Amino acid sequence: MRASRYLIATQKETPNDAVVISHQLMLRAGMIRRLSSGLYTWLPTGLRVLRKVEKIVREEMNSAGALEVLMPVVQPAELWEESGRWQQYGPELLRIQDRHDNAFCLGPTHEEVITDLIRTEVNSYKQLPANFYQIQTKFRDEIRPRFGVMRAREFTMKDAYSFHLTADSLQETYDVMHAAYCRIFDRIGLDYRPVLADTGSIGGSHSHEFHVLAQSGEDDIAFSSESRYAANVELAEAVAPAGERPAPGKAMEELHTPGQKTIAALEQAFGIAANTSVKTLIVLGEVDSEDESKEAPLVALVLRGDHELNELKAEKLPGVASPLQFAPEERIAKELGCGIGSLGPVGLAIEVIVDRAAAHLADFVCGANKDDYHLTGVNWERDVALKRVEDLRNVVPGDASPDGNGTLEIKRGIEVGHIFQLGTKYSEAMNASVLDENGKERVMTMGCYGIGVSRVVAAAIEQNHDDAGIIWPEAIAPFQLAIVPINMHKSEAVQQKCEHIYEALTAKGIDVLLMDEPKARLGGMLADTELMGIPHRVVIGDRGLEKGNIEYKGRRDAENQEFSADQIVDILLEKIAH
């Protein structure tokens, strides 16, 4: 591409409304422009990147055996009523009416449409498993669209849906998709982790998210320093500390702690380290299913003072109400006889569930269940029974990895992919079944597999940038090489060399940007190639050519290098992986 026939559209100023770096750089590098809240036009440079991501996704989906289809963006309400989502889905679902007042929505996902298609087209187990995908414009009416294309209303998504006779078959395709996703993100060149995830509102039983690691991520990802283990912090298991619990060394004593109601206050006033005390949280237990008129019982959750409760883990425990509900202070005061700042497990007449780390403490400090008093030197079994130990907390850096290999690190991640085992949520509601080997009707089991294609572009920038701009991974760079001439239009030698390199590399299928605008300033061109993140750059001028040299700089290099002008094409071909 010649710059003189292209729209570079770079900007020096950082736009006011752009908070995250990818949003800023996509605007500044001339990749996108805002049309309206959460709606963006992809300019030529942005679209080149988007299409490269799409191409990698398509190739890997095809080679994983998925078949590409294209479903309508506009979907009839009736199908969503069948699945029940017309009612369940919040205002993020943009509901519309056509000229005949029939109700439709702009599709945020396509489970209903594909299930409707498959229940008609697939009738026999012999046609299974089947896996269909599309790469398509989706719409979600976010209440507060932000971060540019990262959380836009209109975006490009790859969504795939698989259909199976058995759970084993689903697991097989799920594993194939897991591997395909790894190949996709490997090829794009991202530092990512497939992490165990919660299945959330979409339903189903088994799920991984694919996160690109970047400081600006919205999720905390725990991953092993030594193995492939990774999980959303919400889900990462906190294993029990190694070894036996230390033997008691102190006697239990009462400590007067007037006004000290928090772990931090205790630490400040008495020098009691947070990791030697426990905190006791009171939540509601499950209502007796035999007698629902009865009030929910209280349940105590005990954690080490420096640990955080993981509500998802807690609410999944038998005997604990889901969603998790903290007990009202008045009820605690009335039934347990003290305020919430003075609670402790000793002598508590309700069920007590102790976190694995708290259960490993000896000589610890806790509330005395009496206002303004704590107990010190407390020991499990000696002073208070240890009836039930569970995993209640969020993991922290340095925790042992649950797979036994290494310790956990925690980084922020941007979710760019998600694979689910949906089970029969949609196929049952919509009666999508096939005849099995014995001619018996069986509801199909489903999986679904998404990649936020436009989000991948932003995530790649969040992970790869510096003060000068974007640093594209080679595979998705809008251009692989920039040729920057010095006074091209005054020097025939410069012009010839530029054209020669341009033609030779373009002929090899390399995307080259030739900065051939007659009056462009050198500084401006260099800044543009860096802002646009072009991985390789040569600067060609008379002075260098006279010495037989051309100046080269890789986008991540600190210094320029001089290469022989005669061999530059071969040198560049070698440098540019393609």
Add this chain to the structure above:
Amino acid sequence: MRASRYLIATQKETPNDAVVISHQLMLRAGMIRRLSSGLYTWLPTGLRVLRKVEKIVREEMNSAGALEVLMPVVQPAELWEESGRWQQYGPELLRIQDRHDNAFCLGPTHEEVITDLIRTEVNSYKQLPANFYQIQTKFRDEIRPRFGVMRAREFTMKDAYSFHLTADSLQETYDVMHAAYCRIFDRIGLDYRPVLADTGSIGGSHSHEFHVLAQSGEDDIAFSSESRYAANVELAEAVAPAGERPAPGKAMEELHTPGQKTIAALEQAFGIAANTSVKTLIVLGEVDSEDESKEAPLVALVLRGDHELNELKAEKLPGVASPLQFAPEERIAKELGCGIGSLGPVGLAIEVIVDRAAAHLADFVCGANKDDYHLTGVNWERDVALKRVEDLRNVVPGDASPDGNGTLEIKRGIEVGHIFQLGTKYSEAMNASVLDENGKERVMTMGCYGIGVSRVVAAAIEQNHDDAGIIWPEAIAPFQLAIVPINMHKSEAVQQKCEHIYEALTAKGIDVLLMDEPKARLGGMLADTELMGIPHRVVIGDRGLEKGNIEYKGRRDAENQEFSADQIVDILLEKIAH
């Protein structure tokens, strides 16, 4: 692709609701499925064709210097209010509201969005000309969606918009686009004509439609038997008959014609050939602009009895009201003294405009401006002055081509592309201007260029099919070759040969469908390959292989051919243009 891992989805029955052949065959060949009125899912076979069309369009747009962008489907109402189209556009524009009650529409075209982009990004004449395109999902809320993807509500379109400082620059890009469109439809392999077209409601001054010739087309296209001239019948010029008007040979006489009020009635009762009589139509003239309170004058339009008035031509004439309005019968009776079945030019006291062909008649028959009477042997100038001759009629087959080469044929056409010179309609309304060489602000001039990508797929089928199904042009066939084995799973020789051909041709980038489903019947497989329109087919069985032969049939061939099994790969490579 192996059929065992593919969704062929062919159907034997012709669906009831499908009227046109392309709709029927797209359903039967497993290309599309209906989701809702005017909404279709593209199955793998259909999408393969769609993507091939897209690829050709993209390549030719790129090589014509257009830059690809991607604009949002959802567009804010404000922009449409700026251009005035929010009010003008009918209910085909699907208007929607987001969760904050802001008004948007689903884009049927993108003039407003691109003009908004360009007025921000382009400030100097040096950045012009510029031409941007996208290939995108569009939505038009048709009142009666029909003919499958031919007139769907959601469809894929390539739309391009160019911006210029001068009309000459616009004409240059317009010509480049005209040439690119020809290359696109040539490469796809369609019989088409670029035809002069009316600019319609979108505005602007110069326009060509690209029509695929097919019996089921909705438009009549007149084109020369000898040259590249082609025009929509609405616009095709009807040139004056060659030679001088014959000299008068008969005397003018009155003929009593009680009850005969039409050309057909005269022909039946008196044997007067329609092409020897004229008909006189009374329309409203232009209102006097100096005195608008005056009634519009009456104007007579005179045509040969066998010709049809072209209303578009008539209403463009000076002195004729636009849009064309026929005069009420009562006013004709009152002012001209007879009913509409007895009108004629002789002695008429209003302006008379005579069609070129009618002006060439001698000894003709016309109404006598007296109920139940006609005149015979009428001659121009002798019996009635010939003051104004114009082109008033639709061309008919056999008319001379307006460019002087050959005669006109008329065929039906399906519009698949349209190029417009928009002028300043949008740029003026939306204030899109640049600074010219002298630093003066100048409103840009625009062109726009559309291709109905999904419509091209249907049009290709309308033009290329037989009783067995679709006959794809090579360039857009979903598969170029089908390999049909006989008892593949019982014969190792058959299996090896099939796999060998499959691997060898796939490696060359050819799209091959290997019909490898274990229990598929031969007849069914052959019917499927024909219904799906696959251009080349080989049948491989033990009996042929024993003789060293493989059976080949091109989709348009009447007979099978036998080829050497040893040389089949080379023979196929030669046959398959790629």
